[in-house]
Amino acid sequence: MNSFPPVTGGPAVEVRGLVKRYGGRVVVEHLDLDAAPGAVTAVLGPNGAGKTTTVECCEGLRVPDGGTVRVLGLDPAVDAARLRPRVGVMLQDGGLPSGARAGEVLRHVAAMYATPRDVGELAERLGLGSFARTGVRRLSGGQRQRLALACAVVGRGQVVFLDEPSAGMDPQSRRAVWDLVRELRDDGVAVVLTTHLMDEAADLADQVHVVDHGRVIAAGSVPELLATGGHGTTTGTCVRVEARPGLDVEPLAKSLAGRAPAGGTAQAGWTVAESEPGVYVVDGPVDPATLAVVAGWLADAGALARSVTTGGRTLEDVFLDLTGRHLR
Numbered sequence: 290m291n292s293f294p295p296v297t298g299g300p301a302v303e304v305r306g307l308v309k310r311y312g313g314r315v316v317v318e319h320l321d322l323d324a325a326p327g328a329v330t331a332v333l334g335p336n337g338a339g340k341t342t343t344v345e346c347c348e349g350l351r352v353p354d355g356g357t358v359r360v361l362g363l364d365p366a367v368d369a370a371r372l373r374p375r376v377g378v379m380l381q382d383g384g385l386p387s388g389a390r391a392g393e394v395l396r397h398v399a400a401m402y403a404t405p406r407d408v409g410e411l412a413e414r415l416g417l418g419s420f421a422r423t424g425v426r427r428l429s430g431g432q433r434q435r436l437a438l439a440c441a442v443v444g445r446g447q448v449v450f451l452d453e454p455s456a457g458m459d460p461q462s463r464r465a466v467w468d469l470v471r472e473l474r475d476d477g478v479a480v481v482l483t484t485h486l487m488d489e490a491a492d493l494a495d496q497v498h499v500v501d502h503g504r505v506i507a508a509g510s511v512p513e514l515l516a517t518g519g520h521g522t523t524t525g526t527c528v529r530v531e532a533r534p535g536l537d538v539e540p541l542a543k544s545l546a547g548r549a550p551a552g553g554t555a556q557a558g559w560t561v562a563e564s565e566p567g568v569y570v571v572d573g574p575v576d577p578a579t580l581a582v583v584a585g586w587l588a589d590a591g592a593l594a595r596s597v598t599t600g601g602r603t604l605e606d607v608f609l610d611l612t613g614r615h616l617r
């Protein structure tokens with residue numbers, strides 16, 4: 290374990306009203322975020338939403354234009370030297386010296402900490418052994434990611450920032466990364482993770498912040514976001530239909546809106562959307578009769594469904610509802 294006092298009470302990372310501008314353009318706008326010790330806090334958002342900028346302000350790599358940032362009670366913009374031994378950072382671009390060999394880099398980083406992890410054991414866990422003697426510039430993208438992750442955790446920081454940690458990794462490496470992240474959490478580390486992988490967030494995160502246009506637009510645990518769609522308007526249940534693209538969903542929406550459950554009155558609160566070409570998501574208080582309505586709609590449209598499934602919405606559904614389905 291590390292030799293620092295445990296973080297007691299309050300979040301390990303506390304961001305309040307963060308503002309960051311680049312050349313007069315506001316890219317982070319009054320953003321609030323907490324990350325607790327012993328928890329994984331995921332920051333999700335479309336490209337350019339302001340995730341990396343926010344995390345870089347927490348890492349002391351960028352100076353905020355407004356608001357406050359506290360990491361372990363310290364201001365990273367002025368207390369960088371005191372935070373460095375207590376915080377691990379994995380940057381999106383790796384930030385690794387390209388001229389050195391992979392193994393040397395990890396040993397060098399480990400030597401900067403008072404009580405580093407066992408370098409050999411960490412290298413083994415992340416499968417770094419086979420390319421330890423390879424120069425950083427010759428590593429593949431996934432290998433470089435694994436080395437950057439090893440460097441971020443080797444110092445046993447109390448807070449670890451991981452910017453898209455498993456981007457570009459093969460499934461085996463991704464599993465190793467996820468196991469390591471869970472272990473960090475179990476050891477009491479506050480893990481702050483940005484990711485575009487919804488399954489990664491759903492699997493790992495205790496708390497999720499969805500960021501768009503520099504603001505947090507939804508926050509909560511994954512079950513909370515799934516239950517409310519992030520804005521408290523959906524039921525968390527849905528029917529998902531795969532059929533040919535381009536079906537008119539209006540008749541289905543009308544049939545559902547006018548349908549009365551046994552002994553009840555017509556229900557509102559349905560949404561029907563073609564979430565991606567050929568995938569229709571019917572969101573609302575699903576019951577057995579809902580499927581009959583969906584089947585009737587398909588029959589009227591002369592469409593044979595490839596699959597019809599019921600179940601909960603996914604984090605990806607919630608994310609797309611919150612942030613929109615159009616490309617930025």
Ligand SMILES: Nc1ncnc2c1ncn2[C@@H]1O[C@H](COP(=O)(O)OP(=O)(O)OP(=O)(O)O)[C@@H](O)[C@H]1O
Nearest residue numbers: 311312316334335336337338339340341342343381
């Ligand atoms: N150094 C910089 N100078 C000017 N603009 C920048 C700089 N860094 C980032 N930006 C801009 O700030 C906005 C937010 O970028 P940021 O990297 O924080 O987004 P992100 O949510 O991490 O995106 P991604 O998911 O693509 O990594 C973007 O519009 C980006 O172009």
